[in-house]
Amino acid sequence: MNYAVETKDLTRIFRVKKRRRRRSESKGSEQDVTALKDVNLRIEEGELFGLLGPNGAGKTTLIKILCTLLLPTSGKAYVAGNDVEKDPYPIRRIINMVSGGETSGYGLLTTRENLWMFSQFYGIPSKEAKKRIDEMLEAFGIWDKRNAKVRTLSTGERQKANVIRGFMTDPSIIFLDEPTLGLDVNASRTIRKFISDWVRETSGRTVLLTTHYMMEADELCDRLAIIDEGGIVACDTPRNLKKTVSKASSLMFEADYLRDPDKLKGIEGIQNFTYKHNGQMNRTLLTFIVEDESAVADIVSRIVEQGAKIHSLEKREPTLEDVFVSLVGKGLA
Amino acid sequence: MKEYLLLNLRALKGRAYPRVVGGTRELSWIFFDTILPLLTVAAYVFVYQYLGSLAQGPQKEYIGQFVGYVILGGAMTAYWMNVLWSMAAQFYWEKEIGNLQLYMIAPMSRMAVLGGMAVGGMFYTTVRAVSTIVIGVLIFGVTFSLGPPIYLILVFLLTLIALYGMGMLFASLYMLYGREAWHTSSLLTEPIYLVSGFYFPVKYMGAIVAVSASIIPITLGLDALRQLMFTETAGIHGFLPVEVELVALAVLSVLFLFLARHSLRFMENLGRKTGRLTMRWQ
Numbered sequence: 001m002n003y004a005v006e007t008k009d010l011t012r013i014f015r016v017k018k019r020r021r022r023r024s025e026s027k028g029s030e031q032d033v034t035a036l037k038d039v040n041l042r043i044e045e046g047e048l049f050g051l052l053g054p055n056g057a058g059k060t061t062l063i064k065i066l067c068t069l070l071l072p073t074s075g076k077a078y079v080a081g082n083d084v085e086k087d088p089y090p091i092r093r094i095i096n097m098v099s100g101g102e103t104s105g106y107g108l109l110t111t112r113e114n115l116w117m118f119s120q121f122y123g124i125p126s127k128e129a130k131k132r133i134d135e136m137l138e139a140f141g142i143w144d145k146r147n148a149k150v151r152t153l154s155t156g157e158r159q160k161a162n163v164i165r166g167f168m169t170d171p172s173i174i175f176l177d178e179p180t181l182g183l184d185v186n187a188s189r190t191i192r193k194f195i196s197d198w199v200r201e202t203s204g205r206t207v208l209l210t211t212h213y214m215m216e217a218d219e220l221c222d223r224l225a226i227i228d229e230g231g232i233v234a235c236d237t238p239r240n241l242k243k244t245v246s247k248a249s250s251l252m253f254e255a256d257y258l259r260d261p262d263k264l265k266g267i268e269g270i271q272n273f274t275y276k277h278n279g280q281m282n283r284t285l286l287t288f289i290v291e292d293e294s295a296v297a298d299i300v301s302r303i304v305e306q307g308a309k310i311h312s313l314e315k316r317e318p319t320l321e322d323v324f325v326s327l328v329g330k331g332l333a
Numbered sequence: 334m335k336e337y338l339l340l341n342l343r344a345l346k347g348r349a350y351p352r353v354v355g356g357t358r359e360l361s362w363i364f365f366d367t368i369l370p371l372l373t374v375a376a377y378v379f380v381y382q383y384l385g386s387l388a389q390g391p392q393k394e395y396i397g398q399f400v401g402y403v404i405l406g407g408a409m410t411a412y413w414m415n416v417l418w419s420m421a422a423q424f425y426w427e428k429e430i431g432n433l434q435l436y437m438i439a440p441m442s443r444m445a446v447l448g449g450m451a452v453g454g455m456f457y458t459t460v461r462a463v464s465t466i467v468i469g470v471l472i473f474g475v476t477f478s479l480g481p482p483i484y485l486i487l488v489f490l491l492t493l494i495a496l497y498g499m500g501m502l503f504a505s506l507y508m509l510y511g512r513e514a515w516h517t518s519s520l521l522t523e524p525i526y527l528v529s530g531f532y533f534p535v536k537y538m539g540a541i542v543a544v545s546a547s548i549i550p551i552t553l554g555l556d557a558l559r560q561l562m563f564t565e566t567a568g569i570h571g572f573l574p575v576e577v578e579l580v581a582l583a584v585l586s587v588l589f590l591f592l593a594r595h596s597l598r599f600m601e602n603l604g605r606k607t608g609r610l611t612m613r614w615q
Contacts, residue, residue, distance in 0.1 A: 014608055064611065067438045071605045092440040104431045106351045108358045113350070120347025121439035121446075123340030149358075165435075 002081040004173050004206035005043040005066060009075035012036040012061050012230075035061040037230040038075065043208060043223075048199045050221030051210040052320065058230040059210035060099075063175045066208070067097050079173060095173050098166035100159070100181025107151030111142065111161050114150050115168060122169040129168070136164040140190060156187035163191055167198060176209045180216060188216075196220055214320040224320075228328045242318045244326075250316045251288045251296065256308035258284040264302050269295030283311065344441035348449025352419075352457045366411060366461040371468060374407035377532045378473055398566045399533065401477065402559050404469035406531035408462040409555050412496055413525060415458040417518040420500030423450055424508040425515065433508075434611045443597050447504055451497035480561035484575060488561060491582035492554025498589030499550060505597035509609045525549060534559065534570040543572050550585045553578045
């Protein structure tokens with residue numbers, strides 16, 4: 001099977017100049033820094049795959065290797081079945097990349113001209129390119145900035161234009177390196193919605209997204225890999241990753257006043273259960289810790305049996321932050 | 334094949350575009366690229382006019398021609414500056430602003446990007462060079478005695494192709510360097526003015542210097558252009574016959590384009606190995 005992205009024991013070591021701590025140390029000595037260590041990943045076509053990790057974890061290095069900008073020190077990386085080392089040209093035809101905080105293009109060109117220029121590097125006929133650009137400018141809400149010079153755009157507008165640059169070439173695989181970095185809530189939401197819609201719109205489109213925003217990873221990604229110090233420490237769906245932290249979920253019911261809540265004890269699958277009466281509202285608040293969510297049906301029927309009506313049901317699951325902390329032993333910040 | 338050719342032609346057009354429209358977006362070039370170079374030209378013109386006033390007989394006439402040589406040389410300096418700062422050092426800037434990595438992940442040939450930079454640069458600079466000549470001629474009253482137009486066009490085109498081919502070679506060599514590229518361009522500015530004979534015929538630098546300087550296409554190009562635009566004194570101040578210079582320029586064009594292509598590929602691979610195609614923070 002051809003994966004959209006596949007890496008086998010991928011390692012990248014950078015040789016960097018060592019900082020002199022003492023005058024006696026020789027000038028210009030070098031040391032090796034391992035940015036990626038034996039990374040094994042398989043991303044299927046059509047997946048929206050996330051790489052979650054702190055700064056310096058190796059996310060950008062991995063993207064650079066997959067985009068053919070950097071060679072692995074050892075191991076292999078394939079994009080759509082093509083070796084990044086030996087066959088970079090077929091890869092470049094089907095990929096694109098957008099980085100957060102990017103300042104690409106030329107400030108004296110207008111937004112539209114800048115995007116058109118990049119479209120030419122992919123051989124898109126001018127007429128077709130202009131049509132796509134106009135549609136996307138409108139979709140991102142920056143149509144009114146089409147004739148504004150790029151240097152006059154705000155950070156959010158500029159990043160939206162960058163995202164348009166990446167998607168307008170209609171790549172099969174797109175690499176998004178922290179695409180919402182430093183953006184306000186609205187700009188981030190627009191970009192996230194676009195990414196999510198784009199990948200679902202046509203089958204076979206693949207997104208590899210790096211981020212250190214937990215909420216973004218949780219909201220967007222089909223599967224996630226947690227990366228730290230160059231190594232993958234976990235890889236699964238956000239839901240399964242959260243389950244690794246705690247197999248139990250917490251369910252909170254707000255129901256009419258229950259005369260005998262203790263009757264709810266003993267339902268199979270319940271790990272723990274507490275309740276609290278709210279006399280003023282004439283309601284009972286019940287909290288269940290369940291190992292198996294199929295217990296919900298029994299809980300509901302027992303409450304209803306007592307003639308009470310359920311007003312709300314809230315489920316709280318462990319967050320990705322909890323997963324990250326439990327795996328890496330530190331937070332993302 | 335046709336598709337790949339179209340892709341590269343479009344890429345070339347795309348990269349040339351910012352340079353072509355650049356002139357209409359920032360009109361400050363009229364002052365910086367036309368008026369300021371004319372001040373340098375004027376200094377040489379006044380020196381030659383003074384020497385001309387002291388000379389006697391035919392020498393007086395020859396020195397009079399030098400005013401035209403200086404204006405032509407002043408116009409051609411625009412190309413040399415463009416090659417040094419907007420070709421050779423360009424990839425350094427492109428890397429700084431994050432464009433280089435986007436060029437490198439795109440499917441077009443990297444030569445198309447360099448070609449676009451060159452074509453755009455030629456257009457941009459020709460506007461400035463022509464402006465310098467027109468203003469210079471109007472102020473100092475230079476008269477031309479033109480040779481065969483076909484030669485003139487050929488010499489001009491081959492000079493630009495060879496010169497920008499050299500710029501493409503420099504661009505690829507400088508690609509992985511930062512401030513070193515900047516310093517090298519600074520280092521190459523003034524000495525080349527001198528040895529390439531921007532303000533006087535290169536013949537008077539002596540054969541060894543003139544031959545050595547001929548590796549820079551503008552040396553032979555300028556010499557041939559002077560011979561073809563001031564035919565009356567061509568035989569006196571010309572370094573080599575125009576036909577020889579034409580052939581040499583054609584050879585240099587092919588050589589520099591060939592070297593640029595190979596060094597670009599080599600430097601790209603080296604950059605991929607060492608991780609220097611992008612800034613560390615990108």
